[in-house]
Amino acid sequence: MEERTRAYLRGRFRDYYRRTAVSPPPDANLREWGFIPWTSGSGTTMVRHRSLLDIGAVDDFLARKRPRHVYFSAGRYDDPGAGKMQQKGWRSSDLVFDLDADHLPGVSPEEDSYEDMLATCKEALFRLLDFLESDFAFEDMTIVFSGGRGYHVHVRDEGIRRLDRDDRREIVDYVRGIDVEFENLVEHEAVGGTAGRSSPAHKRSLITDGGWSGRVHRRLVDLVDELLALPEDDAIDRLQEFERIGEGKSTAALTAARNNYDEIVAGNIDVHPAFYQVARLLTEDVIETESAPIDEPVTTDTNRLIRLPGSLHGGSGLVVSRIERDALDTFRPLDDAIPDPFVGQEIRIDVPDLDALPGTGTDRGEIRLGGDSFTITEGAQTVPEFVGVYLMARGHAEKEKE
Structure with a gap:
């Protein structure tokens, strides 16, 4: 400068x-x-x-x-x-x-x-x-x-x-989602013994009203709503976008979603092993896209x-x-x-190198400030003062000699 x-x-x-x-x-x-x-x-x-x-x-x-x-x-x-x-x-x-x-x-x-x-x-x-x-x-x-x-x-x-x-x-x-693991978001609930066994079975659920678990659950319900609104073939294709979810698991997960919608809305993700796997994979995307960097x-x-x-x-x-x-x-x-x-007011500036303007607009030399777009050229030119101050402060222009 x-x-x-x-x-x-x-x-x-x-x-x-x-x-x-x-x-x-x-x-x-x-x-x-x-x-x-x-x-x-x-x-x-x-x-x-x-x-x-x-x-x-x-x-x-x-x-x-x-x-x-x-x-x-x-x-x-x-x-x-x-x-x-x-x-x-x-x-x-x-x-x-x-x-x-x-x-x-x-x-x-x-x-x-x-x-x-x-x-x-x-x-x-x-x-x-x-x-x-x-x-x-x-x-x-x-x-x-x-x-x-x-x-x-x-x-x-x-x-x-x-x-x-x-x-x-x-x-x-x-807030960055560091060390947030799917297993730590899932609650296990004993729901009673099965026939011929004394040990209780477990239901795995997501907390629905807050935290990372609530975020995963919200996205999971959105996914289920999306699937149920699609034709069956399209819904199966959508599920196959998840890694390691093939046609068989997609079909099973879709059937489970259709038959257990109210349970899923209530937080239950244990409606089928394939659906549980989809919830696990979706969690990875939620952490990546909803964290704050x-x-x-x-x-x-x-x-x-x-x-x-x-x-x-x-x-x-x-x-x-x-x-x-x-x-x-x-x-x-x-x-x-x-x-x-x-x-x-306007001022006179000199732009020595147009190619040195990074990230200023869709086209080189185009900037948007103050509700308007301005095309900047190399050399001396007249611009609104706020545009000139912006370019000079960023090191892209000099005040023209008077």
């Missing part, structure tokens, strides 16, 4: 912060603060181990320093400004989850557009929230668009604040620094945006996170 571009962005970030009130997190005075300034050169310098006492009022600090990135700690401390972690005196920490679009299974930053990557990340966010709300019953949660590659969720329920790294890793493993080190780190909602992301020029839970469905990051001060 040339100094001319850096100076322009630094100045526009200052203008944004002068016009925008940014709310600090709860217990802001107990948290460590850090930021990355607009330094010259290709590297970045993190300034950290600052307390609120050191930086002063957050709004004044942002307008004065106009940082490229700004962070606060998940942890609360006796002395947040101490220069070494062991001197800070840890009190508690938020439970923070991070979803990065370019780290998700099936996402290719070289081939997928930025918009598509963020859409995939939002789907993963909904899966994560289902775990946090349904399985853990967390209530004090803040959802944030990171301004860059994905989403953060801050959990501040009193019951989780003192959890150590190992406890947090157990939560991580649960969060960034494990972020959640387990009790001292983690995380982006400040309301601040600007120095790698995109977009707002790190807090999202109300009931507004998440309609939230559009590439429209709703555009900073208001960057709308309504």
